[in-house]
Amino acid sequence: MPETPVTHASLGGRRAVVTGGASGIGAAIAGHLAGLGAAVTVVDLDEEAAAKLAADLGGDHRAVDLADGDAVSGLGLDADILVNCAGLQHVAPIEEFDPERFAFIHRVMLHAPFLLTRQVLPGMYERGWGRIVHVSSVHGHRASAYKSAYVSAKHGLEGLSKVIALEGAGKGVTSNTVCPGYVRTPLVEGQIADQAKAHGIPEDEVVDDVLLARTALKRLVEPGEVADMVAFLCGPASASITGSSFLLDGGWTAA
Numbered sequence: 001m002p003e004t005p006v007t008h009a010s011l012g013g014r015r016a017v018v019t020g021g022a023s024g025i026g027a028a029i030a031g032h033l034a035g036l037g038a039a040v041t042v043v044d045l046d047e048e049a050a051a052k053l054a055a056d057l058g059g060d061h062r063a064v065d066l067a068d069g070d071a072v073s074g075l076g077l078d079a080d081i082l083v084n085c086a087g088l089q090h091v092a093p094i095e096e097f098d099p100e101r102f103a104f105i106h107r108v109m110l111h112a113p114f115l116l117t118r119q120v121l122p123g124m125y126e127r128g129w130g131r132i133v134h135v136s137s138v139h140g141h142r143a144s145a146y147k148s149a150y151v152s153a154k155h156g157l158e159g160l161s162k163v164i165a166l167e168g169a170g171k172g173v174t175s176n177t178v179c180p181g182y183v184r185t186p187l188v189e190g191q192i193a194d195q196a197k198a199h200g201i202p203e204d205e206v207v208d209d210v211l212l213a214r215t216a217l218k219r220l221v222e223p224g225e226v227a228d229m230v231a232f233l234c235g236p237a238s239a240s241i242t243g244s245s246f247l248l249d250g251g252w253t254a255a
Contacts, residue, residue: 010036010037011033011036011037011038011081011231011234011235012036012037012038013037014037014038014039014080014081014234015038015039015041015078015079015080015081016030016033016038016039016040016041016079016080016081016082016083016234017040017041017043017077017079017081017082017083017116017120018030018033018040018041018042018043018083018085019043019044019066019083019084019085019086019112019113019116020043020044020085020086020087020135021040021041021042021043021044021050021053021083021085022042022044022046022049022050022052022053022061023044023046023049023185023186024183024185024186024187024223025085025135025180025183025185025223025226025227026042026044026083026085026086026135027042027053027223028223028224028226028227029083029085029135029226029227029230029231030042030053030057030059031053031057031227032224032227032228032230032231033081033083033230033231033234034057034058034059036231036235038080038081038234039058039059039060040054040057040059040060041054041059041060041061041062041077041079042054042057042059042060042061042062043061043062043063043064043066043075043086044061044063044064044086045063045064045065045066045086046063047061047063050062050063051063062075062077066086066107066108066112067104067107067108067112069107069111069112069115072112072115072116073115073119075116075119076119077116077119077120078120078123079120079123079124080124080127080129080130080131081130081131081132081133081234082116082117082120082130082131082132082133083132083133083134083135083230083234084112084113084116084117084132084133084134084135084157085135086108086109086112087108087109087135087137087150087187088105088108088109088187089105089147089150089187089190089191089194090105090147090149090150091146091147091191091194091195091198092146092198093145093146093198094148097148097149101149102148102149105149105150105153106149106152106153106156109150109153109154109157110153110156110157110160113134113157113160114160117132117160117164117175120132121164121168121173124168124171124172124173125168125171125172125173127172128171128172129172129173130168130171130172130173130174131173131174131233131234131235131238132161132164132168132173132174132175132176133175133176133177133178133230133233133234134157134160134161134175134176134177134178135177135178135180135226135230136154136157136158136161136177136178136179136245137150137154137179137180137181138179138180138181138247138249138252138253139151139154139155140154140155140157140158140177140179140245141158141179141245141247141253142214142252142253145198146195146198157177158177158245161175161176161177161243161245162175162243165242165243165244166243168242169242174233174238174239174241174242175242175243176233176238176241176242176243176244176245176246177244177245177246178226178229178230178233178245178246178248179245179246179247179248179249180221180225180226180248180249181212181215181220181221181248181249181250181252182211182212182215182220182221183220183221183222183223183226184220184221184222184223185223188211188220191206191211192206192207192211195210195211207220212250214252214255215249215250215251215252216250216251216252216254216255217250217251218250219250221248221250225248226248229246229248233246
């Protein structure tokens with residue numbers, strides 16, 4: 001029997017904001033939401049890439065450094081859907097981890113989602129409908145050595161999402177996280193050399209012996225898989241789903 005395709009209700013008339021939307025997972029999400037009819041605003045540090053994708057999608061773009069709290073607060077965004085996707089990685093032992101780099105990662109991956117959520121919630125409450133989805137990570141549930149900033153930021157994002165869910169309950173606003181394992185993106189590809197150095201192994205051993213060592217499915221997650229889950233959580237079928245965390249980790253957390 002052929003597989004039944006996954007479908008989502010139209011998001012026509014909805015306005016969506018996707019951070020980190022110019023590349024990788026964010027671009028896949030922006031494209032998927034636009035394909036469902038949402039008017040998408042691509043938010044990214046790379047203005048040229050954001051503008052190009054927004055033009056391709058018939059949407060808008062905003063260039064901003066998410067580490068700059070004042071700039072984020074000054075965006076003046078209003079949206080029905082907010083997808084917090086922007087992220088970055090730095091791999092180093094704690095005793096060698098630059099404190100400013102640690103703080104920078106937290107500003108981008110935890111403080112900015114708080115500021116953006118704070119910005120869009122009043123309009124969502126007024127309209128009685130909103131969807132907030134945070135692209136977290138399996139590292140929001142499990143730790144890995146040498147990733148103190150990333151892991152702690154993702155754990156914080158999981159907690160933030162649950163608080164938003166509780167406060168938005170009864171006001172038509174849901175908040176959930178999507179937690180992929182290692183996704184085939186430039187961010188992951190850029191980690192391979194760092195991991196090889198940290199673990200003292202050749203780069204060609206990193207994917208199988210480090211990145212996928214704890215996963216049952218020995219393959220990287222594709223960006224489109226994450227985008228499909230995000231799209232589901234942005235649609236009407238997810239009205240009763242809030243404060244939840246959805247793992248796309250290839251079985252990492254099953255063991």
